[in-house]
Amino acid sequence: MKERFKSNLTWSDVTPKATFLNRRALIAGAAALGFAGPAAARLSYRKSAYSTDEDPNTFEEITTYNNYYEFGTGKDDPAARAGALTTDPWAVEIGGLVERPGKYDLGDILKGVTLEERIYRFRCVEAWSMVVPWIGFPLATLLGRVGVQPGAKYVAFETLVRPEEMPGQKYPILDWPYREGLRLDEAMHPLTILATGLYGEEMPNQNGAPIRLVVPWKYGFKSIKSIVKISLTADQPPTSWNMQNAREYGFYSNVNPDVSHPRWSQATERRLGSGLFAGRQPTLLFNGYDDVADLYSGMDLSRYY
Ligand SMILES: Nc1nc2c(c(=O)[nH]1)N[C@H]1C(S)=C(S)[C@@H](COP(=O)(O)O)O[C@H]1N2
Numbered sequence: 605m606k607e608r609f610k611s612n613l614t615w616s617d618v619t620p621k622a623t624f625l626n627r628r629a630l631i632a633g634a635a636a637l638g639f640a641g642p643a644a645a646r647l648s649y650r651k652s653a654y655s656t657d658e659d660p661n662t663f664e665e666i667t668t669y670n671n672y673y674e675f676g677t678g679k680d681d682p683a684a685r686a687g688a689l690t691t692d693p694w695a696v697e698i699g700g701l702v703e704r705p706g707k708y709d710l711g712d713i714l715k716g717v718t719l720e721e722r723i724y725r726f727r728c729v730e731a732w733s734m735v736v737p738w739i740g741f742p743l744a745t746l747l748g749r750v751g752v753q754p755g756a757k758y759v760a761f762e763t764l765v766r767p768e769e770m771p772g773q774k775y776p777i778l779d780w781p782y783r784e785g786l787r788l789d790e791a792m793h794p795l796t797i798l799a800t801g802l803y804g805e806e807m808p809n810q811n812g813a814p815i816r817l818v819v820p821w822k823y824g825f826k827s828i829k830s831i832v833k834i835s836l837t838a839d840q841p842p843t844s845w846n847m848q849n850a851r852e853y854g855f856y857s858n859v860n861p862d863v864s865h866p867r868w869s870q871a872t873e874r875r876l877g878s879g880l881f882a883g884r885q886p887t888l889l890f891n892g893y894d895d896v897a898d899l900y901s902g903m904d905l906s907r908y909y
């Protein structure tokens with residue numbers, strides 16, 4: 605909570621002062637000044653050196669072809685149904701092996717955080733891909749602020765459970781809540797971000813508002829949406845797709861053209877929007893993010909898939 609940061613170190617003690625602006629702040633400001641009406645807020649962010657130079661997919665493509673099983677298993681279900689999700693107020697409970705556990709309001713998490721636009725390749729296990737201009741900040745920034753205890757080796761994440769607003773949760777498609785996990789060194793890697801927006805605007809609900817993970821060298825299902833819980837653990841945490849089908853989905857889920865999904869090859873991908881007959885392109889190891897190779901040196905990636 606707010607008090608924790610006041611009594612210990614504040615966000616601004618550990619990160620450079622940043623321009624922070626989001627719709628919440630804007631609405632609060634507008635209310636204080638006596639304005640009413642819709643706030644067409646753009647996020648304030650800086651461009652990141654981590655971006656690819658590939659052309660991004662359109663906003664339309666990124667927000668109408670989604671996987672978000674809490675709203676149904678169809679690609680168009682999230683766009684049709686996720687609008688009903690209440691994302692403000694929002695808090696993230698951070699616990700386990702951390703120095704300063706607590707339930708942190710999203711506004712407090714974002715205070716003093718510099719948001720960056722990072723244009724990342726995004727690769728789904730279903731062998732399609734997109735290029736998305738995410739807005740976010742390194743997960744490492746948040747973990748640094750809450751203080752990771754020496755015994756922590758993994759980070760576990762959970763999505764909101766709210767069947768009244770998430771109709772898919774009325775069915776046992778997955779064992780809710782949706783869960784994901786990373787090894788601590790993967791979580792601390794600068795490419796791993798918590799995203800709060802895309803295309804310069806706050807995150808659309810169907811893409812995981814108000815805060816979701818993006819791990820660009822892993823298959824899309826690792827990028828858990830609408831996060832309400834982050835736990836630092838000593839043991840490898842259970843993850844939703846591995847629980848559902850351990851043979852098809854491992855813990856690591858690194859993009860790898862040489863390790864096939866049991867039912868289809870992962871050697872090529874179809875870039876969304878490039879047209880059904882535009883052909884496929886070769887998939888790159890780690891989705892082309894070679895920087896992460898050191899994390900897996902000495903590991904047999906066909907065994908740890
Ligand atoms: N909570 C939650 N997170 C999720 C999913 C989901 O069903 N529920 N689907 C995953 C899968 S399989 C993919 S490919 C990406 C899709 O992200 P996008 O819709 O923003 O492209 O979200 C991932 N995160």
Ligand SMILES: [Mo]
Pocket residue numbers: 671728729730823824825
């Ligand atoms: Mo996916």
